[in-house]
Amino acid sequence: MSISQDRHPEWQYLDLMRHIWEQGDERMDRTGVGTRSVFGTMLRFDLRGDRVPLLTTKRVFWKAAAKEMLWFLTGSTNIRPLLEQGVTIWSDWPLAKYRQASGEDIAQKDFEARIVADEAFATNWGELGPVYGKQWVDWPTYQYGPDGRYEQGPGINQVAQVVESLKTNPGSRRHIIEGWNVAELDRMALPPCHKTYQFHVAGEGEKARLNCLLYQRSCDVALGLPFNLFGAALLTRMMAAQTGLQPGELVWTGGDTHLYLNHTELVEAQLAREPEGTPRLVLRRKPPTIFEYAFEDFEVVDYDPQGVLRAPVAV
Template structure:
């Protein structure tokens, strides 16, 4: 058991949700099987937990993380990087408010090409990046939580307060989607940086693999900026669920044997946390099983 592949933490969770999940109707109307409370932990100094039992498009996940770090909240910047994972929410709003049954492709094209249209229809509200980099206090001051984390890691690394989060109660109702990956907490021991990510809600088939890849990329960037090695990545899930239209895909994934995890390497040291680009990331030795397609529930 000591040599059991760490990806079985994910596969065991899939199995648990399939066998013991509470069947419920969710806000999307699709329905889920849900369990409450889960944990996984990985030695990211040795490998990156990018799933091998299906292909994970890790560049898309990291591009999203880099977008969060900019503090931007409009999908135009994402679409220019060919990242389409946030389009569903503004597209649904556009169709509802205008009555125009525009195709996703046409909507995205207009967002990219028309700045005024993008400003009106492409903004997601004060989602992740805004809270991480420009959390607004009651006196109107903006707080850069990421800068605060890096400063604390450099100057007070044994603090138990090194964290940032996105659950700004005053602005939840303005967000296209309230933050699912809510809290990132950091811990330094023996010059190694560990990260704990708490998710209040996780789509275990589609969202979870992306969140792990992006979270480890963030951990690697912050560690490099603070001259630390990588320790553990610890993930904690609240409501962990499979959508009812993902069950066959989950069963398929469970038939596959994990392959060796890859390594995530930063090819250069960026000048600051704001200076990383997707070209700086290299995932070495990634040999996954084929991609498994599934629909996002909106």
């Protein structure tokens, strides 16, 4: 099913936001803030012609989302590489842990500066546990060693495996990158929200298209989803380039899809706006592997969003 070409694709997002705000089930949640929530949702975006699902009814900081995606692909679990690039979106969880353990009411900017300046401090307090990228490129395995003891084996690089399977067996129904490692959830600062990516090849030859379905078990629609849509589109574009396929469709589906009760001002302001324009994402080069992209390889053009809308992150 394709999106109607006479209606801006961003209306899907705004319709979802309005539906949750007006009809969602009001409930308490892990953070104690409270949400309005619906269960089981879907959005679809055409990625052909370099189209990218960047919201225009508010500014999405796509550069941070791109740097985060590249960070995932390194397998890193420490916020220091992100902070060195000015990306602070993962600071809240380590900061809360440090404040609780130390009793020090340190400001976020001071905490982040210390992470960047002090490698030992970053090692102790910048770790997030085996989140996203660790599972994507180094999923742990276990085996019996020569002495008969059960020990950790070589990690599995799911991303590399999917790239290879798309090239050699495009019709497979197993092109999946999974982040939900049940055995390691308790060690993660935050269990994966955008947890499962499945890829699908449609058509043949030069016109073969790469589609991606992202399943997100828990979705903060106001703050998280705009990042997640751009990140998934970027990953799909990189995967398509690496496998010689054309970009197809991004299908996003959500489990618990919610708006936080303290996001009233953002929601009402955004719903008063109308989408306009067609942002595009250009990949400037194709490196030898998907793990060798750099931020400078990406360019967003024709993006002229309306003003920034801010709201607090629920930790």
